[in-house]
Amino acid sequence: MDADRIVVNKLKEHSRLSSDDIAEIKTLSFTRRELAGHEDLIRQGDEPDKSVVVMSGWVARYHLLRSGGRQYLSFHMAGDWPDSQALFLDRMDHAVCAIGSAAVASVQHKELTRAISRRPSLGFAIWRETLVDASIFREAITNNSARGKPARMAHLFCELFYRAKALGHVDGNLLQLPVSLIQLGEALGMAIATVNRTLVELRASRAVDFRSGTLAVYHWPRLCAIGEFDPGYLHLKSLPR
Amino acid sequence: MDADRIVVNKLKEHSRLSSDDIAEIKTLSFTRRELAGHEDLIRQGDEPDKSVVVMSGWVARYHLLRSGGRQYLSFHMAGDWPDSQALFLDRMDHAVCAIGSAAVASVQHKELTRAISRRPSLGFAIWRETLVDASIFREAITNNSARGKPARMAHLFCELFYRAKALGHVDGNLLQLPVSLIQLGEALGMAIATVNRTLVELRASRAVDFRSGTLAVYHWPRLCAIGEFDPGYLHLKSLPR
DNA sequence: CGAACGCTTGAATCGACTCAAGCCCTGTGG
């Protein structure tokens, strides 16, 4: 799929786009780039001059820790803008890497700001995109701080599945999600041993299974219950299911 | 101080404002409101039609948990826009309450969007404000997920002190911060007993003391070291100290 | 003066982490 199609599709999740907005998006020139697994796309401290949209696969944002470890902050799939913030914040306070092989498309900031100044409503849509992003971060704070381990993991699964479903990336009850248990632990703030034990526990609930890079949702309502998941914070206009 | 002065002062932290931008800000009509301690200003699920700037005291954002408890997400002092996101996200996914007695000033969204459409650069400044907000949330994820208890608490103290200093709210080495230990625990994801024990531990370092609503910083470099604090994520143009 | 709230502290419990060993699968080189 073309980058502009993906962008329009994504922004329509939460914003109304006029045909002029869409036409403006079509004028943007995207440059495609393929990424190998674990490849860094942007590093902490970089001052990028372009913004990136995910075209396929997954990309993640993370903080580098003093210890050398990572704190994963968010996961992004086709349609997401993992560095939309860089448009107005010069220096990256976090890094972005590929999770499994992925592809992205980048636009020059200059082009984007020109488009925004021509179509302010397009700017508002992208702004809204960054605000949803912030909302997801808030939920992550609560998730990692206030919920028990099984609920925490279930909540992440719920969110990723729900977002992927909204963007049409779910195949039946399966979602390809090539994260390792180590990365899962670095996202949820748990040691790898605990990640695995929690996974075993969740399997026993017969609501989800995550193994070898595939998330299988067997019982959505029960999974939501375990994860205390309420999708309101994702601010999607059309709430699937 | 007038609301427009406070707003200009705050936005100048990270954005360049032209005299036209400032003039536009001065046209906004703010309504002042006094808040008692613990009073809710905005509730989860609300659909506010105005934005709020803190005038004095502290305000906090929080998620209500199923258990009835709270997860505090961020603390805001005079100059901050604790609900800037509500401009473009209709439904509040979190609540805002006063910490101690506080005052806020509100503007109608309509007025604000009108001002933004007239002065796009003003919109960019507010947008940047929301992006810094998101950056602070990201740091909170890392703080609450990856750092040990003393570092976690020290980091929060560093952030609040640094931000307050930048806005001129610090008096010598003292910062008025009327949060209870319970609230501190609900922000940092620790039980109250642990909060107190960690406080004792930090006192022993002779770098900080927090008691009866006052934060005293005795040794800033050591406090930063304990909290692994690097202010880059606050994206301030002029970095004090 | 009594009640309520917030802070403090100790003791016991529980859960997560670390450490360690072993497994499976994959990819590589002999």
Add this chain to the structure above:
DNA sequence: CCACAGGGCTTGAGTCGATTCAAGCGTTCG
């Protein structure tokens, strides 16, 4: 084609630390 090395996953045992529970103190406010 098989052996081996490495990475990721799995699991158990022991340790450590945070939580819970509980009691007591101080201050504030009605």
